[in-house]
Amino acid sequence: MANTATGFVGSILEFSAISLDQNVLRSSAANALSRGVKRLSCRHKQALRSGVRGSNFRTSTDTPPACRFSPRLHLTRVDLWKMLDSSMTRGCSLPVIPVFNIENMSSHPTLATPESLESLREAFAAKPPFVSGTLPLDPKNFILFHGAVKNAHCIDLAHASEEDLQILTNACDRATFGLNKEDVLDESYRKAGKLDSSSFSTSIVPERTSLIDLVRAGLLEGMDATRPIKVELYKLNVYDEGSFFKPHQDTPRSESMFGSLVLVFPTPHKGGALVLRDDEKEWTFDSAAALTGHAGDTPSIGYVAFFSDVEHEVLPVESGHRLTITFNLYFGDIETTGDTTALSSSEASVSPTIPPNEILFKTAFQTLLEDPAFLPDGGTLAFGMHHVYPIKDSLKHIPKLLKGNDALVWRVSKQLGVKPRVYVLYKDGRLTALVPTVPNFKGYCDQEDISLAEQLHRTYHAMVLLDDVKRIDTAERVNWVTGMKVLSRVKSPYMAYGNQAELSYAYGDVCLIVRLGRPGSRGELVARPKKKAHYGFY
Ligand SMILES: O=C(O)CCC(=O)C(=O)O
Ligand SMILES: [Fe+2]
Incomplete structure (x- = not known):
């Protein structure tokens, strides 16, 4: 690529009275720059003796006809800056150099401490390590299938009846949690029902909604915000009255996993807020409150995405059914051992959450x-x-x-x-x-x-x-x-x-x-x- 930083201002002006003294040569350079000189021309020998070496500078030694017997070195503005630079490193003081007049400037000279x-x-x-909110989705996303081939059930989670929810609760296994690389069942730590991803089917594909953009915008910063995200469906959790999940961190499934995404359906419930903690700070996402009135014909889901190292806890559900599905979030540009069903993120832009x-x-x-x-x-x-x-x-x-x-x-x-x-x-x-x-x-x-x-x-x-x-x-x-x-x-x-x-x-x-x-x-x-x-x- 050619250098964009070339160029002079003003017309060509020759300094003929350049002395052999380096400092004088440099202040001539400073002067030349300040007057908007286009090229500084001096006798070749003088310049060389004054420490201006061809290899360090973009010089041209073309000899105009008038100077046929006195070859000249033409220094560009970049060369002049270099001369000033080298004099600065030697502690030499030089005059202030106005480069060009700036009128109607759009900035101001003051600096803050x-x-x-x-x-x-x-x-x-202080940007928190999670993003949360509610998102309206097409009603078909609320249809969930579960059960065995000859005993399948379908439930519309935007209009779920108590009976439907009870069937789903009964179909669940008791939820375990990972401890020292083992799955442990301990209902004093986690009391909930769960279905593995092979036992249910949801129409929600996060990549086909604005969820991935919300995760990217709210969670990822800097270069991470440009990386592809892969999403893996993980589990369905059902919390009925008295269910909870004590503080824990999610087990990373591979090196590329950076976080979890939890979607909460608008089934009526009270309690069951998700509390997140990081670096001695604490935040609460009260899905029950956030989703009140979000079921029905224009339903919304609640979403929370957080980094893997964020401690989180589901507070006890006081009444109703709290239903969530969880996804593992991976960076798609790292080889992953997980079975990710991911597509690249959608391009749709979303309005940022507060x-x-x-x-x-x-x-x-x-x-x-x-x-x-x-x-x-x-x-x-x-x-x-x-x-x-x-x-x-x-x-x-x-x-x-x-x-x-x-x-x-x-x-x-x-x-x-x-x-x-x-x-x-x-x-x-x-x-x-x-x-x-x-x-x-x-x-x-x-x-x-x-x-x-x-x-x-x-x-x-x-x-x-x-x-x-x-x-x-x-x-x-x-x-x-x-x-x-x-x-x-x-x-x-x-x-x-x-x-x-x-x-x-x-x-x-x-x-x-x-x-x-x-x-x-x-x-x-x-x-x-x-x-x-x-x-x-x-
Ligand atoms: O259901 C939730 O809100 C969170 C579930 C959870 O933390 C987990 O499955 O690890
Ligand atoms: Fe978790």
Whole structure:
């Protein structure tokens, strides 16, 4: 791939009075960069003696006719940056270098203290290890068959009668549980009826519903969120009055198993809430309450998916019948010994459920916004995505697709009266450009010697940042609350001209940007100071 980070700004300007002294040569380079010089030309010998070696720099030694007897070395803008870099490592001080004027900039120079953003990061980390909710399904999914060939029964779990449920309860075996690799029957630990997957048949195929998307969006983050999921039907459990299952962890069936999915049918019952515990925290999914009124002609199921290491417990059922089917969840890209009946996940998008860490995130964000010491002149927060999204030639569809912590940022920002926006981030050598749209590179080719960041700034008002904010003072500053964990790529072709013209690609990755105004009016953006941006060194 050709380098996207080539290019100069402005016209060619020659520095003829280059001295042999390295520092002077470097400050000439700095000067050249600051004036938007396109190419720095100097006498070949002088440059070489000054430590500019051809192998380290993209040099060209073409000799213009006027300089026939005095070969010249033409240094590109990239070479000049390299010269400055090498001088920095030698502790040499150089003047501040404005690269290009940035007017009407869309960011703000203030940076927050790293500690002030910690509360937001903690809220992200507090995302619970499970996802739960109710999901309406086509009524045919509630039909369940059980029994032997000549003694089969069919039960509609959306309209189940007491008699049907009693027949099913009687057909069940007493449920055992895994202890030290053995199946143990101990009704002081687990009191319930169960059917193995070979003894019943359900029409529910999680892959053909939005369940897999809900699991992916609510449970998996980062690279895991892109992995294929396989689902294996495991058991049917029937809990009648007095039934329960004490705290336990599910036995992983193979290395690739990462969790369990429990579906609760809307059969009338009281009690039997599922309690989940992890890392000294506890959550309760009260399926009886969640499913009240969800049977009938437009029935819903309750669902809970959790990681294998999450302890869980079914509290005693007080009345009625609590009926669940369980599935083992596997990553499909790892060889599995389990007999998985899986298909790949469906593409259907689902609206995200409200995660339990929402209150924590909202409180932390609101506290920051109300704090007069937090970004007193306004500023910009940036959030790398936790999930991968398909990008076409626009960003308009992304807000609707956001999942998990990404959706959380979007939703809470809007609730708090500040405006989130999707941006595409381009790395251009040492510059980072943040663009509020998918740029069109049709007219761009690096032969014009305009850096990608500069081009994006001119055409799309991109925010332009230097990577290393600690060392370098830039007019553009962005507070990264979370880094770019996963990359949702935009790949744009353009013509690159090196020795010959070739097709090259610019790669951008989406992130979320929230720009903030001053305390008291966080939703009103502060006008950019109309001054030159300084990309320089101290
Ligand atoms: O039925 C439930 O809600 C949970 C069942 C369970 O934890 C299990 O089968 O391991
Ligand atoms: Fe379990």
